[in-house]
Amino acid sequence: MSHFVKVCSRVEATIERNVIREMNELLCMLSEDLELTRQERYEQQQRLRVAVYHHSAEKKELAEQRLKWLTRGGVITL
Numbered sequence: 001m002s003h004f005v006k007v008c009s010r011v012e013a014t015i016e017r018n019v020i021r022e023m024n025e026l027l028c029m030l031s032e033d034l035e036l037t038r039q040e041r042y043e044q045q046q047r048l049r050v051a052v053y054h055h056s057a058e059k060k061e062l063a064e065q066r067l068k069w070l071t072r073g074g075v076i077t078l
Helices: 002-017 020-031 039-070
Strands: none
Touching: 002 020, 002 039, 020 039
C-alpha cells in the first residue's frame, strides 16, 4: 500500500471520528509530510478543512436549535 493511500485512509478515519483536535493534528502532520506531492497534501488538507468547517457549522446549528427548544413556551431563569 502506498504512502498516499495510507494517508487517505487516515484522513478518512479521522473525519469519521469527527474530533476537531485530531483533524487539526493531522493537518499539521500533513504540512510536514515530504513523501506527498504538493497536490496530494493540499487535497487531503482540504478534506480536513471542510470537515472542520462542517463540524463547526453543525455545532452552531445544534446550539441554536437547543436554545429554541429550551426557551419554547417560556424563559429560562438562572
